[in-house]
Amino acid sequence: MxxxxxxxxxxxxxxxxxxxxxxxxxxxxxxxxxxxxxxASYQPEFTDDKMLKLPRGKIWREWPFVGSLVTPNALNGGEAPFPEHHMVYIDPVSWSHYKETGEFREGTVLAKELTLVRAPDGANEDGSTDEISGTGYFMGEFSGFEITIKSEELYPDEPGNWAYYTFGHHAEPYAETAVRQPAEACNACHEASAAEDFVFTQFYPVLRAAKGGN
Ligand code: HEC
Structure with a gap:
């Protein structure tokens, strides 16, 4: 049995x-x-009057991350223009294209999101905090969001065909729509100082490594 x-x-x-x-x-x-x-299917969405809509579901937070930096007040005479952590992402299709060709394709979208420096009670005088991994500048809450898009079709007259949008330099919620910025407000500085095709690749190790085949 x-x-x-x-x-x-x-x-x-x-x-x-x-x-x-x-x-x-x-x-x-x-x-x-x-x-x-x-x-893969992210496409910028626009209102009838050509405002860029905030990407649905904050999808940029799921995109390849290319680099980050921090510019705290303490290191900028107490008044940094952006006293925050900056994080930059690229949309996945353009990332694949960049890996293959080393170029930003028609339709590339780069997103930059900011967070405040974490500032609990008891922060040090220079704004740093003593955390479990050491003393430094840690991330607080989200504090701003911007996008740039490269498109010859949409922006034939912008230098490099890059257009710039800001959804606010403040805590969430961000604006639902953003107007295209005049070239002198954003594009000009990128044109003058960015290492590659208006993009600050000098600060983005992930893109530099991809270009070098790593
Ligand atoms: C004074 C120079 C300057 C101006 C003006 C400027 N930027 Fe930038 N931008 C930078 C620098 C430097 C970086 C590299 C990352 C960082 O420092 O945050 C950057 C990075 C970016 C990125 C990430 C992708 C990339 O191109 O490297 C976006 C998106 C962006 N800026 C949007 C904007 C928008 C929108 C405006 C106008 C409202 C603007 N920027 C104006 C200097 C500038």
Whole structure:
């Protein structure tokens, strides 16, 4: 009786195990598919009067991260123009293209988000804090969001075909829409000081490494 039961169980196992692997794999692909499709399909959306809409679902936070820097007040005479952490991301399709060609394609979108320096009670005089990993400038809350888009089709007259939008330099919620900035407000500084095609790749190790084939 015991033996018969065992052989029945092992028969059942040979039938059930492959089925559960197939079901498991199907579930996995269902989980993965929407994320990939959503990332790859990002297209800037505009209102009728050509304002850029804030990307849905704050999708830029899921894009490849290219670099970050921090410019605290303490190191800028007490008044840094942006006393924050800056984080820069590139949309996934343009990232793949950049890896292959080393160039920013038509339609490239770069996003820059800021966070305040973490400032709990008891911060040091220079604004740094003593945390478990050491003394330094740690991230506080989100504090601003900007986008630049390269498109010859949309912006034939902008230098380098790059247009710049800001959704506010303040805590969330950010503005739902942003107006295109005049070239002298944003583009001019990028043209003058950015290392590569109006983009500050000198601060983005991920892009530099990709270009070098790493
Ligand atoms: C005085 C120079 C200057 C001006 C003016 C300026 N930027 Fe930038 N921008 C920078 C620097 C430097 C970086 C590199 C990252 C950083 O320091 O935050 C940068 C990075 C960016 C990035 C990330 C992608 C890239 O091109 O490197 C975006 C997006 C951006 N700026 C948007 C804007 C917008 C929108 C405006 C106008 C409202 C603007 N910038 C005006 C200097 C400038």
């Amino acid at each position: 015991f033996l018969r039961k065992t052989s029945l169980n092992s028969k059942l196992l040979t039938i059930v195990a492959p089925i559960s692997i197939v079901v498991g794999l199907a579930a996995l692909s269902i989980n993965i598919a929407p994320a990939v499709a959503q990332d």
